[in-house]
Amino acid sequence: MIIDHLDQPLPGSSLHPTPSGRAYTDPEIFRAEQAEIFETMWNCVLRADSLDQPGRWKTVTVGREEIIVVRTRTAWIQAYYNVCAHRGMRVCTAPEGKNRTLQCGYHAWTYALEGELVAAPNLTSMPDVNRQQYGLTPVHVRQWLGYVWVSLAQDPPSFDEEVLGEVSTRFGEVESIDNYGIEDLRLAESKTYDVRANWKLIIENFMECYHCATIHPELTEVIPEWADGLASQRAGGEVHGSGFGEEIAAFTVDGSESGLPELPSIAPDQERKYYAITVKPQVFINTVPDHVIFHRMFPVSESRTIVVCDWLFLPEVVERVEAGELDVSRSVELFDRVNLQDFEACELTQPSMSSKAYRHGGALVPSEHHIGEFHAWWYQVLGEQADT
């Protein structure tokens, strides 16, 4: 079994093996990942305050399903499969909207925001129809860090273990992330990247900084220790904030002053530091003293992934940006450049995954060994289906 040698260096080498190229190109493997990972685990889908009023809804893709996320009349957020209980047409046919009820455009079955069937042509002449049973099919919803997370599993994995547990492994304790008050921050900028690469290449890229000196000149200027290739995520859960360079005033594209207040509750050891964590399977969180950069990924195919990146600031900062009194573009530009540099590298890697030269996979250097932990997890989840 390949998994056995993941813990072992290649014979006579300090390198560890990776999965074979097929893991990144095979539609069957991707289908298994959709089923076992994205349609089972907790996925972070949207910012809760983007549904700012009852009746406001958005559609999102989770695994192979389309999901409606809606703020109900009680102001709680619920989510449903976007599938009409009558004959299956998409109920919501736009990316977002605001309605008092959700009405299917085929035969006008109409659902309350809370999911039950409330009206349909001739429904009163069919009193035996159970309106809950023929309502929209719900999915599990949690809110955390100001985001809506959904799980399509019948019996979802424990949110505390799977999501909060991952954060505490990386951040030391889950309270450390609370210091940033992400829930109360506001969105100043969001960018969507259509990346022609397998989702695992994007995660693996995010987990290591061996590439930082080569492709991220602006970032290594701000955080000089990354020029040595050390990632801020280390094996075994070691917590490590990466310090700003001595000449650096803030996490901006040129290291100049951001003009922004620090987030008020960060701890002394979070000042002038950057922290990063990956919450499997599709979230990356980056924190700096005056803002938070929050990525979520939506795999589309074995070779294409949509990545949405949000830049979150204090509400008063966003108000001043909207009033034209403050400019956060230098803060945004730093990670936008990093994203573009990273995604270009991933896109230039993807075609090689189907090359004969990569049929036995590649290698991880010692500073990338925690990617081996990700691979071990992947093998464990997919079981025989991953046996490439």
Ligand code: FES
């Ligand atoms: S399919 Fe939706 S009302 Fe018929």
Ligand SMILES: [Fe+2]
């Ligand atoms: Fe990078």
